[in-house]
Amino acid sequence: MSLTLALVVAGLVAGGVFLVLQRELTRIVLGFALLGHGANLLLLLAGGRAGRAAFIEGDGPTGGEVDPLPQALALTSIVITFAATTLLLALAYRSWEQRGSDEVEDDxxxxxxxxxxxxxxxxxxxxxxxxxxxxxxxxxxxxxxxxxxxxxx
Amino acid sequence: MTLLLSLPVAMPLAGAALAVLAWRHRRLQRAIAVATLGATLVLAVVLAVTVERDGIQTTQVGGWPAPIGITLVADLFAALMLVIGLATVLAVLVFAIGQPGSDDDAPAFHPVYLVMTTGIVASFLTGDLFNLFVAFEITLTASYVLITLGGRREQVRTGMTYVVINLLASLLFLMALAFVYAATGTVNMADLVGRLGVLDPDLRLALSLLLFVVFGIKAAVFPLFFWLPDSYPTARAPVTAVFAGLLTKVGVYAIVRTQTLLFGEDRPSTLLLVVAGLTMIIGVLGAIAQDDMKRILSFHIISQIGYMILGVGLFTVAGLAGAVLFIVHQIPVKASLFLVGGIVEHSAGSTALSKVGGLVRRIPFAAGLFGLAALSLAGLPPFSGFVGKLALVEAGFSAEEYPIVAVSLVGSLLTLFSMVKIWNGVFWGIPEEPTPELLATPGRLHTPLLMNVSAAALVTLTVAIALFAGPLYDLCERAANDLLDPSAYVQAVLP
CATH class of the missing domain: 4.10.810 (Virus Scaffolding Protein; Chain A)
Structure with a gap:
């Protein structure tokens, strides 16, 4: 199971890196969305093997549950990525308003x-x-x- | 000591909320911002005195015990950075208020500025790697807004690069955190000290390098600096000044913290020293090639980061003490140079060396301030840069790392050369193609009082650093001792 997830992370990151290297900001935004998903999945993977119980039942933890901390970390990072994506979209829109394109220009x-x-x-x-x-x-x-x-x- | 540690983080955030409420009342916003930052600075000084007297202070926000809870820690290094950082943030705020037609006019400026301060304070005080990530994000998200505030075309262009690079670094940081957690099962720094120590050395090296790359992008070390000279100069003067003074140093702070506490070594690291040397030389050569005052200064940010990495790379008490002293000196010096750049732009309409000239007659006071700060940056005695560089050079000699000492001295000489280039181009001589402002009103010009006062305050701070270099160096040495021997830190967080 974990190998599948690891391969999914690799695919997401590879696609993300490819899109981030493009010149149009909208593509870069999509790339960051992919990279963000990859990072979040990686965090979940860090919590242990897939397939373990997600909740604590009855009298308390038995040791068979999945580690909850990485999930909390992933939740925080999702919120942050969301904010950053919104900001990038605003920038892309502003650039399109000013120049009619959202390509990143040279210095x-x-x-x-x-x-x-x-x-x-x-x-x-x-x-x-x-x-x-x-x-x-x-x-x-x-x-x-x-x-x-x-x-x- | 709970409040003493949590209030410096909470107060700027509360101030930001108040400033949002006072959206349309600029005077009220200014009063809130100055009062909040002033109070936070006072708290930081109290905290520093407490840490100096009673040792490392910690608190668990929310009351959960250490490896799980949100840990705030202040050791001597963090406390020093906090005091000097907040003093600089406050001085730059005063400059922004005093500058006519600056970002201060936008109702979003004060709240965002205060949020950025929260992030900076939180990155210095956090004792948890994931909260360091959150603090970085708070700082960076605020800085994305500040660097594009006004939305001029040039700002949008450079803002894109800045946001994309930093976002990429943040995601890399997140992945590094996932790896660290997978390897050790914790992100609390004190807890990590023990758990990283028993890891396979190769895995440990991989984690250490991943974190170094992440913070290297933020701190703009060679070869990860390319985004900085492009994006910083386009923002308005106060924003550039606070970015130049503090944001890269937050990255350096994270490098120092992780490389000593988590991945400490007992002999000089060749990788860090090579990176340090290349950062110094490439940065200063880049500066020499430019012909705009703000761009020259931006390349110097990079060059000076090299000196800090040099101190870290030696992994000796003397080296780290030199690095801490150098960071403490660099924050106000860099900010004051950019503030003078702002005064130049205000009085002459440009900072391009070919378009301005002879400003020593027009703004003599600012020219004097520039002279003092520039000599300090180049490291001429008796200024603060000399003290910092002397400490680093001595540390290099005692660690018998002669090549890097030679490189750092060459870098200093080139720094002096490019400062002279700015002086000749901006304050002396005749402009090749003068700006309309220079043609319209030749002769002396009145600079708004607050702009001069805040730049002068920062320069005074650097002179004070040079005057009290002895006691300050002793403090830095104690901070370096704590950094190299993490047992006190671990003891304080996990009793």
Whole structure:
């Protein structure tokens, strides 16, 4: 029994991870729903083998019941996941309102910094080309060639 | 001592409820928020004094005995974090009230801010791994609201990344909890100390690494930091300041707590030291590449986390004492730097280095505050950062971990370089493409009093840390002793 549940957890987590890696926020929300279910099932699994009594009967615990604490933990985590899902949906809606899509965008500042680096690289390349031309004009063996050697990346 | 431990958690929550009732009355909301946080800070100081005098304090909320009940514990480390954290939270609140047109205008700000404080206080005081998860969730859910408050397009974009990453970390935490419970049958930290000790070492290592990854995402250590520099700078100044000052440190607190109490070792951990070194260097190199004041400071958050992990990774009393001292210094310094960033943005309309410049004439007081805090961050004597780094470097030498000491010194030098970059770009020089605000009103500008006062209060706190470094270090050393020898902690929780 527990093996079946373990396989179900694995399936839920795998599906969840796949969906979370998508760019649309609605898919990510669905992914989190799957991941949340996976985590909750895992908590239940931590309470012991499946198939044991869920309630304490008559005179008190006999030791054959399932551990109640993980169920309490799962209950708490369900509430938390619910709140987080609602918040994500609100964010997705806001994004759709503003841009007509709920795709997660790139970090613009990061892009700008990366572009600066590309420009510097391009400048360096240009400089190397110019120096290569100079070298062609003056011929090898004079000072320019040394500078060129130092500059080539 | 029941009330002394439960009131700091309960009071901000009650204050949040009151602030919701006072929805349309901004003045009343402000009064409630300041009064609640002030009272909580006083309680935290009383708690810290009690812990310092009488040892570890515990209480069982609801009266159920320890492994089952909700345990609240305050040892010296938790009490120190509580006092310094609440002082910073209060100062940032005053800044938010003083800043015209800030988030404070939204009726949701004060209740959510107080809820976030509840979460931070609860994470410091909890003695139960699952309640740590709940406290994290309280903090994070409030922070999701704060970071997207106002709902500007840029905020929604970065808010998405922030929420998704943290939610993923939370679910990973939950799975880690399930594994811990399956292996040991308890989530009470004091109870776990004994039960983890008898586990198979491989299983123990797996649990330890899983929890380290979870808290590593929250604390933004290498290579799990990528979400931070993107999301923090887009929120408004007070929100960024309190996030930068506290939220990542709550993650570090959890790392310190779990790695010492639950998975303590008696020799330096190579993994932690390598992670620490890479976090320092990658963080500071990222900072140097940026050209916006808030983004430079955001990368510095990451870099400084490395120093804290360094202290933990040494697993010596001196190392942990240095780490505790460094965290205590870092919380107010980081928050004050971001508050100065807020003043810069308020007076010049931007924090991009190319758009502002020469502000030393415009806002001389804030420039002075920045200078003090920046030198402290870089670790120049006689400021508080120097004391913290000195303690860490000495601990590294006595543990004979020379490479990491060298890396940390290089990191410090690069930190100084990027602080000078901010100073040259923002406070000196002439802007390349000045903002409309700078063109419209050149010359000196009046900054709202409360903004200056709260930033100055935090800088004063860091100077006080440097002045009283001796007694404070003794306290940190005692805290480190307690951390490395969990028997007193276990004894206090499970008598």
């Amino acid at each position: 613009l500042e990061d892009r700008r910094i990366a572009r600066l680096r590309d420009e510097t690289d391009a400048d360096l390349e240009e400089l190397t080309d110019v120096l290569a031309d100079l070298e062609g004009d003056t011929g090898p063996g004079d000072g320019v060639a040394d500078v060129h050697g130092e500059l080539r990346p």
